[in-house]
Ligand SMILES: Nc1ncnc2c1ncn2[C@@H]1O[C@H](COP(=O)(O)OP(=O)(O)OP(=O)(O)O)[C@@H](O)[C@H]1O
């Protein structure tokens with residue numbers, strides 16, 4: 001068990017600033033996910049924690065001990081990568097037992113731990129087979145078992161299930177979560193898949209171009225994205241983001257759509273932007289509510305039945321938004337639909353800085369906004385630095 005602390009850790013490859021100075025604390029037993037698009041610096045960050053990559057600046061502490069220049073083998077961590085190379089001439093059991101034998105573990109303990117991890121990953125019946133007799137997914141499980149069988153202070157995983165097909169990924173995602181819940185080992189897990197990040201993470205570090213955009217729980221990055229990048233990257237589809245002119249408590253959205261700003265947010269908008277100016281209104285598809293009387297009106301552009309619900313694509317004079325509606329709903333293209341936004345989960349962004357506006361912390365706002373306020377505050381405290 002361990003805490004991992006990054007203090008102003010950065011990495012340059014020549015002219016390329018792959019990871020800009022980054023602060024991060026991973027708590028003991030926490031499952032922390034590094035999430036972001038290809039090339040944003042996830043693997044580089046993980047490799048610096050492991051010691052496989054030297055830092056260009058900053059400090060790395062594991063359990064308070066400065067390991068910035070310690071050898072990877074002196075950090076008591078286990079690395080799990082996307083591609084596991086199994087020893088072809090050894091059985092699955094021997095492959096999994098290998099790291100324990102190398103550590104000089106007793107035969108009894110090896111039997112016990114291999115059996116435990118094999119049960120957890122559902123491969124007990126395959127232990128006598130050699131790799132060439134295993135399916136791709138089962139090879140991956142054996143590889144994962146070989147990494148998980150150790151009891152290091154922390155696990156570092158780089159897209160460990162990225163190469164599997166969708167079904168196998170979903171199953172193994174649950175197995176990894178199950179393993180974490182039973183072992184409670186500090187874990188840093190890299191993925192570019194936001195659904196995987198939301199499903200697994202206690203907290204998520206959202207990165208873009210070497211910069212930490214936000215650190216927060218899945219609910220925080222989903223409902224209170226720190227900026228437009230996070231709002232777009234998290235969710236499928238991402239958050240609807242519509243620019244409008246703000247004046248006197250109303251945002252004028254495209255297509256003659258005056259949207260009255262919820263009272264708690266109006267104070268924040270006035271404080272940030274004075275009496276008027278452009279603002280971006282952000283809302284998740286489920287924040288839209290089709291009602292006969294909502295303040296907004298848009299034209300149906302497309303409808304998609306996703307089984308449990310329908311996604312309505314609505315055009316506000318050419319700006320298309322997605323709204324999740326009842327699965328029974330099926331409007332002809334071109335129908336005018338009235339809708340409202342759930343005031344609890346609507347958000348506002350500054351078009352210049354791309355940062356989310358925050359509710360004022362003076363306690364004067366509507367009681368109903370308190371959970372959102374607390375979330376925003378936590379996010380601010382955990383240091384969600386924004387893109388400059
Ligand atoms: N050894 C290296 N030498 C030079 N540039 C590198 C090296 N390793 C990584 N980079 C560059 O650093 C940036 C960050 O790379 P990194 O592998 O950390 O990204 P990533 O977030 O893991 O992306 P992916 O999702 O594609 O794995 C990229 O622009 C990459 O090309």
Ligand SMILES: [Mg+2]
Pocket residue numbers: 042043044
């Ligand atoms: Mg990578």
